[in-house]
Amino acid sequence: MAVTDGAPMMSSPTSSKRPNRLFKNLTAKIATIPMIFTALVVFIGCTVWTIYHSFTKSKLLPAPEKWVGLDQYERLWSTRRWLVSIENLAIYGFCSLVLSLVIGFTLAALLDRKIRGEGIFRTIFLYPFALSFIVTGLVWQWILNPQFGIQGVVQRWGWDSFTFDPLNNANIVIYGILIAGIWQGSGFIMVILLAGLRGIDEDIWKASRVEGIPAWKTYIFIIIPMMRPIFVTALVLIAAGIIKVYDLIVAQTSGGPGISSEVPAKYVIEKMFQSQNLGQGFAASTMMLLSVLVVLIPWAYLEFGGKRRD
Amino acid sequence: MNYYKTTTAAVAFCAAGAVSAAELEVTHWWTSGGEAAAVSEFAKAFDATGNTWVDGAIAGSGGTARPIIVSRIIGGDPMHATQLNHGRQAEELIEAGLMLDLTDVAEAEGWTDLVNPTSLLDSCTVDGKIYCAPVNIHSWQWIWLSHQAYADAGVAVPSNWDEFVSSAKALEDAGKIPLAMGQQAWQSSGAFGVINVAVGGPDLWNKINVEKDAEAAAGPEMAKVFEAASAARAMAANSKVQDWNQATNLVITGQAGGQVMGDWAQGEFQVAGQVAGQDYTCLPGLGVNEIISTGGDAFYFPKQDDPEIEAAQKELAKLLLSPEVQVNFNLKKGSLPVRGDIDLSSANDCMKKGLEILAAGSILQSGDQVLSADTTGQIEDLMVEFWNDQSYSAADAQAKYAEIIAAAD
Numbered sequence: 035m036a037v038t039d040g041a042p043m044m045s046s047p048t049s050s051k052r053p054n055r056l057f058k059n060l061t062a063k064i065a066t067i068p069m070i071f072t073a074l075v076v077f078i079g080c081t082v083w084t085i086y087h088s089f090t091k092s093k094l095l096p097a098p099e100k101w102v103g104l105d106q107y108e109r110l111w112s113t114r115r116w117l118v119s120i121e122n123l124a125i126y127g128f129c130s131l132v133l134s135l136v137i138g139f140t141l142a143a144l145l146d147r148k149i150r151g152e153g154i155f156r157t158i159f160l161y162p163f164a165l166s167f168i169v170t171g172l173v174w175q176w177i178l179n180p181q182f183g184i185q186g187v188v189q190r191w192g193w194d195s196f197t198f199d200p201l202n203n204a205n206i207v208i209y210g211i212l213i214a215g216i217w218q219g220s221g222f223i224m225v226i227l228l229a230g231l232r233g234i235d236e237d238i239w240k241a242s243r244v245e246g247i248p249a250w251k252t253y254i255f256i257i258i259p260m261m262r263p264i265f266v267t268a269l270v271l272i273a274a275g276i277i278k279v280y281d282l283i284v285a286q287t288s289g290g291p292g293i294s295s296e297v298p299a300k301y302v303i304e305k306m307f308q309s310q311n312l313g314q315g316f317a318a319s320t321m322m323l324l325s326v327l328v329v330l331i332p333w334a335y336l337e338f339g340g341k342r343r344d
Numbered sequence: 345m346n347y348y349k350t351t352t353a354a355v356a357f358c359a360a361g362a363v364s365a366a367e368l369e370v371t372h373w374w375t376s377g378g379e380a381a382a383v384s385e386f387a388k389a390f391d392a393t394g395n396t397w398v399d400g401a402i403a404g405s406g407g408t409a410r411p412i413i414v415s416r417i418i419g420g421d422p423m424h425a426t427q428l429n430h431g432r433q434a435e436e437l438i439e440a441g442l443m444l445d446l447t448d449v450a451e452a453e454g455w456t457d458l459v460n461p462t463s464l465l466d467s468c469t470v471d472g473k474i475y476c477a478p479v480n481i482h483s484w485q486w487i488w489l490s491h492q493a494y495a496d497a498g499v500a501v502p503s504n505w506d507e508f509v510s511s512a513k514a515l516e517d518a519g520k521i522p523l524a525m526g527q528q529a530w531q532s533s534g535a536f537g538v539i540n541v542a543v544g545g546p547d548l549w550n551k552i553n554v555e556k557d558a559e560a561a562a563g564p565e566m567a568k569v570f571e572a573a574s575a576a577r578a579m580a581a582n583s584k585v586q587d588w589n590q591a592t593n594l595v596i597t598g599q600a601g602g603q604v605m606g607d608w609a610q611g612e613f614q615v616a617g618q619v620a621g622q623d624y625t626c627l628p629g630l631g632v633n634e635i636i637s638t639g640g641d642a643f644y645f646p647k648q649d650d651p652e653i654e655a656a657q658k659e660l661a662k663l664l665l666s667p668e669v670q671v672n673f674n675l676k677k678g679s680l681p682v683r684g685d686i687d688l689s690s691a692n693d694c695m696k697k698g699l700e701i702l703a704a705g706s707i708l709q710s711g712d713q714v715l716s717a718d719t720t721g722q723i724e725d726l727m728v729e730f731w732n733d734q735s736y737s738a739a740d741a742q743a744k745y746a747e748i749i750a751a752a753d
Contacts (some may be wrong), residue, residue, distance in 0.1 A: 093718065094414065094418075094435075094717075095436055095440055114725075114744075288528070290527050290728070291527060292527075292731070293725060293728060293732075305721070307410075308411050308717070309718045310716070311718040314718070
C-alpha cells in the first residue's frame with residue numbers, strides 16, 4: 035500500500051522540472067523488483083556458482099576450496115560417453131527441429147483448409163502432448179519392442195523377414211527415440227502454427243486467389259514469411275525441449291544399448307548424483323549452457339541488434 | 345485452575361506419546377519378489393516392538409534409488425533409516441555429520457565380536473565410530489545354471505566356467521541363449537568383476553581394485569580376463585532384457601543356460617519354487633576360485649532432532665542384527681547373515697555352500713568397499729558399452745580400463 039501512495043508524490047515534483055527516466059513508471063518498476071531479484075540470484079547467481087564449482091574437485095558435497103583448474107573439462111572431453119551424448123543430441127536436435135516444424139506446419143496448413151471435423155483432428159494431433167515424456171517413452175518402448183510391437187505384428191501377418199527393431203540397434207537407436215519425440219511434440223507445434231495461420235488476414239488469401247497464385251506458393255512465399263514471429267516462438271519451444279531431453283531416454287532405453295542413446299542431460303544427472311561427482315556434473319552442465327549461448331547470442335544479436343538499425 | 349488442568353493434560357499426552365513409540369520411514373530398493381518378502385521380515389519384527397515401520401520402497405535399482413536417498417539427506421528432508429551398500433557410498437555424508445553415530449548401540453550389543461567378517465563393520469566405521477548396521481553379505485561371485493536348458497540341449501550341466509564356455513555352442517544350437525544378461529550398466533560391470541576374479545584370480549583383483557595398480561590393469565593377465573569377457577559378450581548377444589530379474593527369469597524358465605549374478609538371484613529361484621541342485625545349480629566363483637565377496641547392504645540412520653525418533657532408530661539398529669531377524673531375513677533374501685553365531689540349518693544348498701566358504705575365510709572385499717562411487721560409475725560406463733558393442737575390442741577396453749584405474753581415488 036505504501037508503495038502506491040508514495041509513487042505519485044515522488045514523481046510529481048520531478049516530472050514538473052525534467053522527466054527523470056528512473057522514476058518513470060515507478061510502480062511498475064517496484065513491482066518487478068522481486069522478479070529482478072529472482073533473476074539475479076537464482077539464474078545468474080546459481081549459474082556463476084555452478085561454473086565456479088566446475089573448476090573444483092567437488093564430490094558428493096560442494097567443496098569450493100579444492101580448486102583443480104580445467105581438470106574436470108579435460109576428463110569430460112576425453113570421456114566417450116560424453117562425446118556420444120553430444121553426437122546424439124546433435125542428431126536428435128537437428129532432426130527434431132526440422133521434422134517438428136515441417137510436420138507441424140503441414141498439419142496446420144491442412145487443418146487451415148477449412149476441412150470438416152477440424153476440432154476432432156486438432157484434438158487427436160494435440161493429444162500426445164498431454165502425455166508426459168515418461169509415458170510417451172514407455173508407450174513407444176512397447177510399440178518398438180521386437181516381440182510385441184510393430185515388428186512382431188508384421189511378422190505375424192506373414193512377412194517373416196521383416197525387422198524393425200531400432201531400440202536394440204546401437205546405430206539407429208536415436209531415431210527410435212526421435213520418432214517418439216516427434217509424435218509427442220509436433221501436435222503442439224501444429225497448434226501454435228495454426229493459431230498463426232488464423233491470424234493471417236483473409237484479404238491476403240483473396241488477393242492471391244484473384245492473382246491466380248496456387249495455394250502452396252501462397253503458403254511458401256507469402257504466408258510463411260508473414261508468420262516469422264510465430265515461427266520464432268515455435269523454434270524457441272522446440273529448442274528448449276531438445277536441450278533438456280532426458281526423461282524420454284530414461285523411459286525408452288535408459289541410454290542403451292550400451293551407451294548409444296546417452297544424452298548430455300543424463301550425463302549431468304548421473305555424474306552429479308549417482309557417481310557422486312558434482313564437479314564433473316557441473317563441468318558438463320556448464321558445457322551445455324555454453325552450447326546454448328553459442329546458438330543464442332548470434333541469434334539474439336541478429337534479431338534485436340537488427341531492429342535498432344531500422 | 346483450568347489452565348493448570350489443560351497443561352497437565354497436554355504434558356500427560358506428550359508423555360504418553362513418548363511411550364507409545366515412533367513411526368520410522370525406511371527407504372530401500374528391495375522391490376523384486378524375493379526382496380520384498382525379505383524386507384517385510386524387518387517390518388514385521390520392528391512393528392512387533394510397538395514402533396511402526398513406514399515402508400519407503402524405491403523402485404528401480406540402487407542406481408535409481410541412491411540419488412533420491414542422498415539428495416533427500418543433503419536437502420534437509422532425511423528419512424529415518426535407509427538402506428545403502430556399506431562401503432564408500434555414504435563416506436561424505438558421514439564426514440559432513442549427517443548420519444547418526446551408532447557406536448553406543450554397537451558397544452552394548454557387542455557388534456565388534458559378532459560381525460563376521462570384520463571388514464563389514466570396518467566399512468561402517470569412520471574415525472573409530474560406527475555409523476551403519478550391516479544386515480547381510482551379498483556376494484557377486486556366482487553363476488546360476490538352468491538344468492532344464494542343459495537337458496533340452498542334451499549336454500551335462502557345467503561344473504565350472506570353462507565347461508560353461510564350451511557348452512555354449514550346444515545351447516545356441518538348441519535355440520537357447522547361453523548367457524543371460526540384463527543390459528543395465530551395473531550388471532555389465534558386476535559380471536565383468538566376477539569373470540575377473542574367476543579368470544584372473546583374487547590376487548590380481550586385489551592388486552587392481554585395492555592397490556589401484558594401473559600396470560596390472562594393463563598387463564597380460566588382465567588381457568586374458570578381457571578376452572574371456574569378450575567371449576562371454578558373444579554368448580549374451582541375444583539376451584535383450586533390461587532388469588536383472590528378467591534375466592534370472594530366462595534362466596528359471598530354461599530359455600537361457602546361465603546368468604552371472606550375485607546371490608540375490610537366489611530369492612527369485614525360491615519365489616519360483618525351484619530347488620537348488622534339482623532345478624538349478626549355483627557355482628561360487630564360477631566354479632574356478634571358490635570365494636565370497638563381502639559386499640552387501642547396511643542400514644544408515646540420518647541424524648534427526650527428535651530424541652524420540654533417535655531412540656527408535658537405535659532400537660531398529662539393534663533389531664536388525666538380532667539373531668532371529670538375521671535368520672528370517674537372510675533366508676528369504678538368499679543372502680548370508682552378518683553374524684557367524686547363528687544357526688542356518690534351514691538354508692538351501694547354495695546358501696550352505698556360501699556359508700562354508702565364508703567360514704573357511706576365502707573372502708574378498710566388494711567393489712563398493714574399495715572403489716569410490718565416481719570410479720565405479722566410470723567402470724560401469726565402460727563396461728556397459730563394452731558388453732553391448734560387439735565391435736569394441738578387448739584391447740581397447742583394457743586400455744580405457746587401465747586409464748580409469750590409474751586415475752582412481
